[in-house]
Amino acid sequence: MKDYFSKHRSSDEWLIKEHRWDKKLQPSRESQFALGNGFIGSRGIMEEVPFDARPGTYIAGLYDKTGAQVTELVNLPNPINLKIISGGERLGAGTMDILHHERALDMKHGLLTRHTIYRNSHKKRFDYQSLRFVSMRNKHIIAMQVCITPLDEAATFTVENLLDLSVTNVGFLTEGNKKHFRVEGVSQFDTGEYLAVKTLEKGMLIAYGKSMIIEKGHSSRFARHVTTQIKLRKNQTACITTIFSIFTSDNKDTKKIKPVVKGFLRKSANMGFERILKEHIASWDRLWQASDVRIKGAPHDERSLRFNMYHLLICGREGNGESSIGAKTLSGEGYRGHIFWDAEIFILPFFLYNRPNVAKNMLLYRYHRLNKAMQIAESRGYKGAMFPWESAATGEETTPAWAKNFDGSLIQIRTHEMEHHVTADVAYAVYQYYVATKDIRFMLKCGFEMIFETARFWASRAGYNPKIKKYEIKHVIGPDEFHEDVDNNAYTNSMVYFNLMAACGMYQKMKRLYPKEYRRLSKKIGLKKGEVGEWKRIIPRIALNLKRNGLIEQFDGYFRKRKVKLRNLKKHPIPPIPRSIKLKDVGKTQLVKQADVVMLLYLLPDKFDIKTKKKNFYYYLKRTVHKSSLSAAVHAAIAAEIGNIKMAYRYFDVAANMDLTLLYGNTDDGMHAASLGVTWQAAIHGFAGMKIFNETLSINPRLPEAWKEISFCLKWQGYNLKIAINHTKVNVQFYSKRKDFLKIKVYNILRKIEADKAYNFPRKRGG
Numbered sequence: 105m106k107d108y109f110s111k112h113r114s115s116d117e118w119l120i121k122e123h124r125w126d127k128k129l130q131p132s133r134e135s136q137f138a139l140g141n142g143f144i145g146s147r148g149i150m151e152e153v154p155f156d157a158r159p160g161t162y163i164a165g166l167y168d169k170t171g172a173q174v175t176e177l178v179n180l181p182n183p184i185n186l187k188i189i190s191g192g193e194r195l196g197a198g199t200m201d202i203l204h205h206e207r208a209l210d211m212k213h214g215l216l217t218r219h220t221i222y223r224n225s226h227k228k229r230f231d232y233q234s235l236r237f238v239s240m241r242n243k244h245i246i247a248m249q250v251c252i253t254p255l256d257e258a259a260t261f262t263v264e265n266l267l268d269l270s271v272t273n274v275g276f277l278t279e280g281n282k283k284h285f286r287v288e289g290v291s292q293f294d295t296g297e298y299l300a301v302k303t304l305e306k307g308m309l310i311a312y313g314k315s316m317i318i319e320k321g322h323s324s325r326f327a328r329h330v331t332t333q334i335k336l337r338k339n340q341t342a343c344i345t346t347i348f349s350i351f352t353s354d355n356k357d358t359k360k361i362k363p364v365v366k367g368f369l370r371k372s373a374n375m376g377f378e379r380i381l382k383e384h385i386a387s388w389d390r391l392w393q394a395s396d397v398r399i400k401g402a403p404h405d406e407r408s409l410r411f412n413m414y415h416l417l418i419c420g421r422e423g424n425g426e427s428s429i430g431a432k433t434l435s436g437e438g439y440r441g442h443i444f445w446d447a448e449i450f451i452l453p454f455f456l457y458n459r460p461n462v463a464k465n466m467l468l469y470r471y472h473r474l475n476k477a478m479q480i481a482e483s484r485g486y487k488g489a490m491f492p493w494e495s496a497a498t499g500e501e502t503t504p505a506w507a508k509n510f511d512g513s514l515i516q517i518r519t520h521e522m523e524h525h526v527t528a529d530v531a532y533a534v535y536q537y538y539v540a541t542k543d544i545r546f547m548l549k550c551g552f553e554m555i556f557e558t559a560r561f562w563a564s565r566a567g568y569n570p571k572i573k574k575y576e577i578k579h580v581i582g583p584d585e586f587h588e589d590v591d592n593n594a595y596t597n598s599m600v601y602f603n604l605m606a607a608c609g610m611y612q613k614m615k616r617l618y619p620k621e622y623r624r625l626s627k628k629i630g631l632k633k634g635e636v637g638e639w640k641r642i643i644p645r646i647a648l649n650l651k652r653n654g655l656i657e658q659f660d661g662y663f664r665k666r667k668v669k670l671r672n673l674k675k676h677p678i679p680p681i682p683r684s685i686k687l688k689d690v691g692k693t694q695l696v697k698q699a700d701v702v703m704l705l706y707l708l709p710d711k712f713d714i715k716t717k718k719k720n721f722y723y724y725l726k727r728t729v730h731k732s733s734l735s736a737a738v739h740a741a742i743a744a745e746i747g748n749i750k751m752a753y754r755y756f757d758v759a760a761n762m763d764l765t766l767l768y769g770n771t772d773d774g775m776h777a778a779s780l781g782v783t784w785q786a787a788i789h790g791f792a793g794m795k796i797f798n799e800t801l802s803i804n805p806r807l808p809e810a811w812k813e814i815s816f817c818l819k820w821q822g823y824n825l826k827i828a829i830n831h832t833k834v835n836v837q838f839y840s841k842r843k844d845f846l847k848i849k850v851y852n853i854l855r856k857i858e859a860d861k862a863y864n865f866p867r868k869r870g871g
């Protein structure tokens with residue numbers, strides 16, 4: 105049988121394959137095989153939507169609250185809904201026998217291809233092949249081609265692709281499924297169909313267009329009706345091409361959008377599937393050119409890493425901050441599509457060094473909601489801006505009051521009351537963005553203001569304790585959410601220290617270099633010299649919990665909590681919580697949910713020496729159960745930095761394959777976005793040793809034994825760097841139209857490199 109789509113399929117190292125139909129794996133495959141372009145996210149369902157499938161079509165930033173505890177990412181009508189019937193029997197998994205089945209996610213070009221051979225109850229076989237994609241070139245397009253061939257005798261097929269309105273959001277508690285839209289209009293036009301729906305709460309309009317073309321031999325025709333018939337001889341093939349377009353509008357005048365959709369669809373249909381596909385592929389080629397990481401000697405690791413990067417690339421969006429990236433990307437409804445600190449700390453760095461405009465968009469998302477953050481601060485009696493723990497469209501706090509715990513029991517959520525570090529995390533990301541891009545326009549328009557308003561919040565949030573002569577931050581939850589309502593969480597306090605330091609530094613810089621803009625901003629936000637003086641006073645007095653023996657106490661009183669010995673650490677780096685400890689009592693112990701102190705060693709690399717890093721890493725390692733997907737890759741990065749490459753590699757392996765091995769059992773609800781991002785960080789910041797020390801790019805690699813070479817591109821302060829690292833040397837080159845040079849550190853030595861010249865820096869013996 106001819107393979108219709110092989111010409112488009114990339115080589116094996118770019119494919120994630122499914123070799124058989126396994127009903128149990130259906131929901132996790134839908135997440136793994138998701139397609140997207142930063143605007144649209146589409147779960148990798150099978151086109152016939154088998155029973156129990158969980159179709160998901162999401163638009164970044166489109167939320168609705170109706171019937172839910174809190175606002176959630178809307179699951180929109182499902183365009184991929186193909187019904188093919190022959191002789192009264194429907195082609196599909198679960199309705200016919202499957203003699204052969206293979207699906208492949210082509211990560212290189214964002215394509216999902218499939219080949220299935222069905223057999224009906226009369227033992228007649230049908231060959232089914234499909235290819236679909238969400239255009240990376242044009243954010244409004246989803247396209248699909250399906251080729252069917254009767255293998256044993258002539259057959260007549262009834263083909264139908266209804267835009268499926270029956271989809272709902274899944275319920276996370278007891279509320280059951282919810283629908284977040286109502287139908288606004290349905291109509292037919294010469295080249296296809298039109299459907300408009302409106303979200304229930306805010307009345308956002310989402311308009312779909314669909315056109316279907318049937319090709320048989322040399323003839324081709326538009327399917328003018330929802331249902332169409334195709335007659336085929338034995339071994340004759342028909343290809344059904346469907347192009348969907350999706351537009352959104354908050355314009356209440358629904359009449360305006362219809363001609364847009366209609367015109368767009370006609371244009372796309374005229375362009376044809378092949379050209380749309382070609383442009384989509386070219387866009388993907390450009391994306392990978394800028395962001396691919398090659399690992400010689402470890403093809404398995406290279407592929408796993410690409411899988412993580414693929415999923416980041418399909419949710420990256422350049423824009424004006426309309427949306428950011430949720431904890432489950434656009435591949436599922438986990439965490440209701442909400443934005444957490446995951447976005448700034450875990451996901452943003454990948455984009456910062458590969459697609460800085462996406463990183464900027466993520467920061468603009470926060471900037472455009474700064475007013476809301478200020479209202480949150482005010483409502484709690486603080487100054488400045490306090491970002492919500494969970495955020496959605498408006499920037500209001502959207503954390504649900506109740507959620508399910510790991511064991512399925514209902515628990516009250518307190519993160520929104522106390523997990524305040526997100527505010528410092530946003531400031532940290534703004535600072536990183538500035539250092540890596542030197543985008544002063546962004547800083548003048550948004551960045552300085554964000555850093556000042558967050559610093560302002562912390563100055564009002566911290567309280568002076570005259571007894572110990574320290575500023576304390578009480579009643580918080582750190583990244584380790586097992587311990588609620590603690591005082592002086594080391595991570596939070598250190599990030600506050602960073603936030604205030606950055607604010608003082610930026611204040612000086614802005615005043616000196618941009619006095620006009622400074623005057624305007626200080627007038628706008630009422631910033632006075634005295635206030636900055638207060639920040640300066642707080643900085644050296646923040647309680648940081650660094651003890652004389654070099655250990656950092658995670659929070660006041662942590663060392664006095666019950667010690668628990670974790671067994672099996674050698675067997676598996678993610679140890680289970682000992683059975684003797686009930687989940688409700690875990691806060692009474694020293695067990696740590698996820699990297700907390702270790703996280704801070706990672707984010708503030710120049711604040712701690714290697715001895716302190718080692719001491720704390722090994723101390724907390726014996727206490728951390730990694731019940732969060734955010735933990736493993738951070739451990740990989742720090743283990744690499746302190747020279748324990750074997751351990752680093754084990755954690756990297758866990759993190760890179762987390763959603764392929766279904767480690768946390770909830771990949772069904774979407775990919776773990778933070779882990780995707782920090783896996784990239786473990787490779788680049790950890791093994792390749794790329795870090796920023798004192799605003800200087802530094803490369804100090806420590807590769808796993810199996811990796812012969814790692815090579816990648818980086819965007820740094822407007823330059824494109826190409827870096828290749830093996831066990832004996834670092835090769836660096838950067839490109840510039842001007843005659844230029846850069847200062848970077850390689851193997852801890854400051855080097856001056858000129859544009860367009862390749863440099864080889866050898867590793868010193870024993871270094």
Ligand code: IFM
Pocket residue numbers: 431439444445446583585732734778
């Ligand atoms: O942001 C995280 C948090 O740190 C741990 N629980 C899940 C959240 C979303 O990923």
